[in-house]
Amino acid sequence: MTIVRTRFAPSPTGYLHIGGARTALYCWLYARKTRGTFILRIEDTDLERSTPESVQAILDGMDWLNLNYDEGPFYQTRRFDRYREVIAQMLESGTAYRCYCSKERLELLREEQMARKEKPRYDGLCRNRGIAGEGSYVVRFKNPLEGVVEFDDQVRGRLAFSNAELDDLIIARSDGTPTYNFTVVVDDWDMNITHVIRGDDHINNTPRQINILRALGATPPLYAHVPMILGGDGKRLSKRHGAVSVLQYREEGFLPEALLNYLARLGWSHGDQEIFSMSELIEYFDIKDINRAPAAFNQDKLVWLNQHYMKTGDPEHVAKEFAWHMEKLGIDTRNGPELTEVIKAQAERTKTLREMAERSRYFYEPVQVSDEMKSHFTPELIPALMMLRERLAQLDVWTRESVHEVLASTAEIHGLKLGKLAQPVRIAVTGGTVSPPIDITMVLIGQKRVLERLEILRSQANMPDGVEGEGNAL
Incomplete structure (x- = not known):
């Protein structure tokens, strides 16, 4: 019986692009399916165009995609x-x-x-x-x-x-x-x-x-x-279609398993199934099922897959990639909520990890409320907002349930719908108008920070410490 041995052999004259990554994936899948050997070979005999930077980009791309090779990398210049x-x-x-x-x-x-x-x-x-x-x-x-x-x-x-x-x-x-x-x-x-x-x-x-x-x-x-990969317009894939380094997809906030799932289906199929775990891809993949016709790259479908993996993937696994994006943005996550909890709260509202990171600064960093945003703190809402702060300060247990109860009851006391109270609170504690449900958002920010950020309401009301306003004292 023949022992299968496949190889991926890129030339280091540029980055590892989408077409190359798909080829590497197919070679890797077939080797894994057949319990064979997957080899990485760097074909660097083009001495004028090959660069150490391109070699490293290929190695980094393979590592990020988790396409582990059994032998290599072998370099032709050493042979x-x-x-x-x-x-x-x-x-x-x-x-x-x-x-x-x-x-x-x-x-x-x-x-x-x-x-x-x-x-x-x-x-x-x-x-x-x-x-x-x-x-x-x-x-x-x-x-x-x-x-x-x-x-x-x-x-x-x-x-x-x-x-x-x-x-x-x-x-x-x-x-x-x-x-x-x-x-x-x-x-x-x-x-x-x-x-x-x-x-x-x-x-x-x-x-x-x-x-x-x-x-x-x-x-x-x-x-x-x-067959080659085409753009949505039927022309050869180029940078404007998405023919960029696979590491650029990491920069843009895609999970490696989302990109691999998408690439596997970009020219191969198993019935009508769209979403595959890696174990399923290994089990189902067969060379004979690769389509003869060129495949068209669809960025929207890749984004859809990425959000699916963000929502359904193991939060601990997603958090490793998420932490990389937070660090890239210079956000110190040591003093704040667990990244896994932020992912659970934000995954439904964001499509990429970079977008999630950009929208999660307020969990870890001070916020600035613009004058335009402050216009939401209308005089008729100030008493309810100041009462809310007082009652939140008295909470011994800071949970979603306890925070929600205080929000709801405060709104009821002042004859407000919960949403009418929640939006100015959201602005005060996040600096913006978009976040996960306000009770979850406040729990993740933490009691101390929420109370500090609600202090903005005192200056808005022009009330010094100790001055009461309509049944509310700060």
Whole structure:
């Protein structure tokens, strides 16, 4: 029985984007489903564009998404000796050759072919020379001239490519550095990769890679090419559609499990089910269920999923991400309510953790009530508000039930509906007009802080300490 080994192999020329994260997820899910091995490989042979910052962004993105890898990360730049060894073997066996054609000759050849409306390709001039040329050279793979490369794509079905359409691609540049299609082959061979799941932009590379593997005497893995992700307008996904770093989604307040759930469904389905736990995704995922058609990115659906996970997820787990956002905003949460309690109160009213954090400052920090907000403290309400403060100060037990009873009875004493009293109280204790239910809000803020914030009413009423107002004394 074959032990499944999948790999995610990003190039560190930028951040880990949505398309790459979905590919990583599919590779990870299939490895977990089959009790196989998931490998992370950093394909950093593009020395000019690869950066340490991009490598770290990929590692951080994988870590935030909890896509833990069993082996790696492996770096191609640390395997140059191995690539040189294989190239030497291929030159010795005759499956590769040195090409001394100048850049000028190749450019002229390309122009002539395009003028004849032919597909530009190397004409094989150095293929059978059998003698060494002069000057610098590249190493080319001696691709078969006849026949067809066929393979069963796990998503798209049977695919076939004529070898006559494939030229002798370069596997080592003139400076000796190996090229992408060659390093991928050697890595997949050495790492015993059984399943390659990647974007369908790699389909044209696959027949070339299969031919190299066969030339090395290796068995090609199974390939699954996943369709691209489109924007809502049907065009290729770009930054304006949401094609940003997965870490940007963290910055915006999304939970990793919400993003993973969304990405899993962005091209794969299991009946009509929309919401999956990670254990369900592992259980149900199968490559054959990946859709052949491109998927369209829908930001609104991602937001809906995120709010679902905020409301239904384990508060302790959500609190870890929430704490990260509070810290980013510079909010010290050590002196105030438990984050889990704030999450329970705010999840119904916010769609992202960043929004929740921005709307939760008043639980931990002093509030400022603007002059515009103070206009809600009308003269007819001041007596009720001042009585409320006095009665709240006398509470020995600070619970939602005790606070609600004081609010309701005070409103009744003054012939007010509860909402008429609650809104100015909300403004006084939060600085704004929006919060969870006022009794919950006050309990979370805490008795001491509530009483301190209600002191604003004394200056509003222009009453010094000890002066009574309509049956109320402060």
